[in-house]
Amino acid sequence: MAIEFKPSPSLPPPVNSVGAVAWLRNNLLSSPLNVALTLFSLYILYLLVPPMIQWGIVNATFTGDTRAACTGGGACWAFIGAYFEQFMYGLYPSEETWRINLSLIALVVLLGAFAIKTINKFYLSLVITLVYPVVAYFLFAGGVFGLVVVETSLWGGLFLTTLLGVVGIVASFPLGVLLALGRRSDMPVAKSVCIVFIETIRAVPLITILFMASVMIPLFLPDGMNFNKLMRVIIGITLFSSAYMAEVIRGGLQAIPKGQYEAADAMGLTYWQSMILVILPQALKLVIPGIVNTFIGLFKDTTLVYIVGMFDLLGRIQAANHDANWLGTTVEGYAFAGFVYFIICFGMSRYSMSIERKLDTGHKRN
Amino acid sequence: MSDKTKPNNSMLNDAGTRALIFQVLLLSVVVFVGYFLFTNLQNNLDNRGISTGFAFFNEPAGFPILMHLIEYTDSGTYGRAFAVALINTFVISMLGIVLATVIGVIVGLARLSNNWLVARLATVYVETLRNLPLLLQMFFWYFAVLAALPAPRDSYEFGDFLLNKRGIYSPNPSFQDGFGLVVMGFILSIFAAMALVVWAKKRQTRTGLWFPAYWSSLGLIIGITFLAFAIAGFPLEFDLPQKSRFNVTGGMVLPPEFVAVLVALATYTGAFIAEIVRAGILSVNWGQTEAARSLGLRDNLTQRLIVLPQALRVIIPPLTSQYLNLAKNSSLGAAIAYPELVSVVMGTTLNQTGQAIETIGLCMLVYGSLSLTISMFMNWYNKKMSLIER
Numbered sequence: 001m002a003i004e005f006k007p008s009p010s011l012p013p014p015v016n017s018v019g020a021v022a023w024l025r026n027n028l029l030s031s032p033l034n035v036a037l038t039l040f041s042l043y044i045l046y047l048l049v050p051p052m053i054q055w056g057i058v059n060a061t062f063t064g065d066t067r068a069a070c071t072g073g074g075a076c077w078a079f080i081g082a083y084f085e086q087f088m089y090g091l092y093p094s095e096e097t098w099r100i101n102l103s104l105i106a107l108v109v110l111l112g113a114f115a116i117k118t119i120n121k122f123y124l125s126l127v128i129t130l131v132y133p134v135v136a137y138f139l140f141a142g143g144v145f146g147l148v149v150v151e152t153s154l155w156g157g158l159f160l161t162t163l164l165g166v167v168g169i170v171a172s173f174p175l176g177v178l179l180a181l182g183r184r185s186d187m188p189v190a191k192s193v194c195i196v197f198i199e200t201i202r203a204v205p206l207i208t209i210l211f212m213a214s215v216m217i218p219l220f221l222p223d224g225m226n227f228n229k230l231m232r233v234i235i236g237i238t239l240f241s242s243a244y245m246a247e248v249i250r251g252g253l254q255a256i257p258k259g260q261y262e263a264a265d266a267m268g269l270t271y272w273q274s275m276i277l278v279i280l281p282q283a284l285k286l287v288i289p290g291i292v293n294t295f296i297g298l299f300k301d302t303t304l305v306y307i308v309g310m311f312d313l314l315g316r317i318q319a320a321n322h323d324a325n326w327l328g329t330t331v332e333g334y335a336f337a338g339f340v341y342f343i344i345c346f347g348m349s350r351y352s353m354s355i356e357r358k359l360d361t362g363h364k365r366n
Numbered sequence: 367m368s369d370k371t372k373p374n375n376s377m378l379n380d381a382g383t384r385a386l387i388f389q390v391l392l393l394s395v396v397v398f399v400g401y402f403l404f405t406n407l408q409n410n411l412d413n414r415g416i417s418t419g420f421a422f423f424n425e426p427a428g429f430p431i432l433m434h435l436i437e438y439t440d441s442g443t444y445g446r447a448f449a450v451a452l453i454n455t456f457v458i459s460m461l462g463i464v465l466a467t468v469i470g471v472i473v474g475l476a477r478l479s480n481n482w483l484v485a486r487l488a489t490v491y492v493e494t495l496r497n498l499p500l501l502l503q504m505f506f507w508y509f510a511v512l513a514a515l516p517a518p519r520d521s522y523e524f525g526d527f528l529l530n531k532r533g534i535y536s537p538n539p540s541f542q543d544g545f546g547l548v549v550m551g552f553i554l555s556i557f558a559a560m561a562l563v564v565w566a567k568k569r570q571t572r573t574g575l576w577f578p579a580y581w582s583s584l585g586l587i588i589g590i591t592f593l594a595f596a597i598a599g600f601p602l603e604f605d606l607p608q609k610s611r612f613n614v615t616g617g618m619v620l621p622p623e624f625v626a627v628l629v630a631l632a633t634y635t636g637a638f639i640a641e642i643v644r645a646g647i648l649s650v651n652w653g654q655t656e657a658a659r660s661l662g663l664r665d666n667l668t669q670r671l672i673v674l675p676q677a678l679r680v681i682i683p684p685l686t687s688q689y690l691n692l693a694k695n696s697s698l699g700a701a702i703a704y705p706e707l708v709s710v711v712m713g714t715t716l717n718q719t720g721q722a723i724e725t726i727g728l729c730m731l732v733y734g735s736l737s738l739t740i741s742m743f744m745n746w747y748n749k750k751m752s753l754i755e756r
Binding site for chain 1: 385388389392393396403406407409410411413479480481482483484487493494496497498499500501502505506509510513694695697698700701708712716722723726729730733734737738
């Protein structure tokens with residue numbers, strides 16, 4: 001009778017090579033240098049994190065009407081509470097802020113409608129890009145249907161930041177596409193006009209453009225014809241970011257193989273048909289990260305309007321810091337602004353990663 | 367056959383003609399708009415009684431400038447103020463570029479470290495600083511950090527350096543007679559070191575023998591300079607900053623505006639450079655490292671001779687644009703009154719003289735040429751580093 005061969009069960013791996021111990025050994029303590037680096041990092045964390053928690057949460061005061069209420073020795077978040085409305089809406093009259101909220105809700109609903117399958121996306125886009133801005137403008141500015149007029153000089157806070165960012169983004173995108181196509185065109189005049197425009201704008205800082213918008217535009221216009229300051233700043237920001245957008249899109253256009261252009265020509269498509277139907281959809285998809293980066297940059301750059309005397313979120317915080325009733329709350333204000341900007345910018349960059357994955361058709365080289 | 371199949375040879379359907387018509391239209395629109403703006407400008411300037419030209423450059427400016435590296439008094443001219451501002455912009459851009467590169471390389475390598483904690487810390491640094499507006503960071507450094515430093519009386523002391531809310535005070539070197547000899551010695555030693563490196567390289571190609579050229583040239587530079595220093599009789603004295611009750615006297619001061627702008631620019635741009643460095647190193651195929659190891663190269667030689675030169679090709683073009691961004695972003699110093707170009711020329715000078723066209727035009731010209739210079743230099747470097755294909 002045959003003896004059945006029974007392998008003895010294998011020994012478990014050494015404690016050192018699995019589980020938490022192994023992870024520690026591999027990731028934190030693999031060599032003397034690594035041990036030193038780990039200790040150094042722990043020291044930095046020890047220096048930064050406990051005091052921050054102490055200041056921001058443990059010893060912080062969250063409610064109160066004046067500086068005197070903040071007695072904990074930590075952060076005075078009551079300051080943010082007291083100024084919250086100004087940080088959000090600027091000096092927009094309190095009883096009218098529903099107009100801003102309403103237009104924001106409307107935008108969210110309209111964008112959300114893209115998720116509904118039965119809706120015609122083309123008409124929806126038209127509504128968002130053509131009808132919505134007009135309605136929103138009249139809601140903000142007033143003067144129609146019995147709405148009280150609100151001067152643009154009162155617009156401010158996060159509302160102004162968002163307005164500048166969104167309008168800049170929406171307006172600079174088509175302009176950027178046109179400039180990029182112009183720069184790639186065979187027509188010498190169109191090409192040189194686009195190159196001169198793009199390179200001039202890209203060579204100078206945004207501040208000079210904003211100064212130009214606020215100081216020089218009135219000099220270049222005939223008497224009696226003038227825009228208000230907000231409009232001039234929006235024009236400046238749009239022109240500025242369209243030049244950057246154009247360069248990003250040009251990168252995408254150059255990455256499309258020549259065969260695609262030739263195939264589109266061979267199909268008998270006109271220039272605009274071949275661009276809109278064949279080239280741009282592919283090119284734009286390639287450069288989504290670059291486009292979103294430009295948008296994030298534009299959003300961060302809107303803070304510069306403070307220098308030409310407009311009070312966006314950062315500007316309002318800066319103004320609130322001078323309030324004699326709330327002296328010494330500078331850090332709280334900046335922390336709040338930082339929190340808001342971080343959420344928005346970080347959110348945008350994560351969103352771009354998700355679109356990238358969604359649109360990825362597997363033609364990537366890697 | 368009927369007309370239907372005959373091709374329509376109308377001029378309007380010819381691609382060349384259409385391009386021509388379009389371009390003529392475009393050109394006339396551009397010329398018309400330019401003419402329109404120019405005539406308006408002339409009318410407006412006449413109406414407001416502003417005379418164009420740079421004559422105001424010779425008039426006394428009459429405002430103080432916080433930081434001037436060349437002689438400047440309140441009675442200096444606008445031209446002089448412009449020169450001061452130009453130097454300030456230039457200095458902060460160059461220092462910022464150097465510091466940002468150092469920070470960027472360190473953080474970029476830290477993100478690639480196989481130490482989990484270090485990599486995480488570097489990621490947090492990069493993600494935080496990249497996603498906050500630069501102006502906010504500048505305000506934070508200036509109004510929150512530097513303004514919270516103690517008064518001169520209670521300055522922090524680091525050796526002969528003092529740190530308080532008026533800025534950083536350091537010993538001010540004053541050069542005595544004979545310092546020229548030291549400078550000459552230094553220049554001479556640099557030439558000697560360069561010759562040594564060239565000789566070592568030639569010898570290595572000829573005989574294969576290796577010579578520690580970099581260490582010995584460092585020794586050469588330090589040695590010769592020190593020798594010249596000793597021969598000249600140590601012609602250098604330091605003016606040390608002294609704390610008094612309300613102020614600090616003597617020494618050299620870096621005003622808080624300067625420190626805030628520099629720190630903000632360097633840390634912010636450093637975060638972007640870190641990502642560029644990381645991407646560049648990741649772009650080098652792992653096979654290259656393996657090949658180097660199988661040739662028997664040590665780890666640091668693998669990095670220096672194999673990975674880094676290949677990574678640099680990917681790194682340089684985006685690095686150039688970060689340098690350009692930094693130079694342009696130095697204009698944000700205007701917001702915290704660092705006396706750079708925008709704040710002096712487009713701020714004070716424009717307000718006092720009303721010469722909008724000249725001042726804004728001048729600023730755009732300066733930034734344009736600064737950008738052009740940096741990008742020309744980086745293009746030259748890029749060409750030097752790029753793959754030579756046979």
